[in-house]
Amino acid sequence: MDETWDINKIQQILPQKYPFLFIDSVIDINKQEKKVACLKNVTINDYFFEGHFPDNPVMPGALIIEAMAQASIILYAALKPGVAEKHPDYYLGKVEAKFLKPVRVGDQLILEVSGEKILGNAGIVKAQAKVLNEIVAEAQIVFGVKPKE
């Protein structure tokens, strides 16, 4: 790990806030290989379980994508700190995703992201979400980065 990321730094970098923050901690950052691993603890206190679903709490796939996208912002910020510290807007361009297994209460969702192409105004990454080392979802994410006007 090249640097320490506590929850305060995560909250400084990610524009998403409660109840839409899906990264609890950054486990690993490898700038040279353009990789990060982040963690989201899935708990029964997560608000979305109230509706998804009352008798069968499963983390929504759309939110797994959101968690992967947030981990992608962490990667972007690690590789382009100068751009990230100015708090640009991040927007999704394209997502191609596969969901392989349900994510349930009690799971530790590990979000591994590797950079394919990271530019000053955009990025393409590959992301994998894992639980107990098994892939539960994977995606290719294309996103844009735009300075605030």
Next chain:
Amino acid sequence: MPKKNIEELKKEIKKLVSEIAEVSEEDLKEDAMFTEDLGIDSMMALEIIASLEKKYKLIIPEEKIPTIRSLKNVYDLLEEVYLKE
């Protein structure tokens, strides 16, 4: 690995761009402007660049990306970066 000749390269690039941009190879004229004529946005252009880099194992410098506005520009850039490597 022997380098491909330019015609072979052009054929492959056209196929790749056509797949990513979802434009038929027929409509993908060499001089057609990506944004104005074909509706290819900057995110698709980035995908095209990333795929070319992966396929031909090269790095296209960031400052060259805004110059890519048509298939012809892609051919020229690849010629410059790939064949002269």
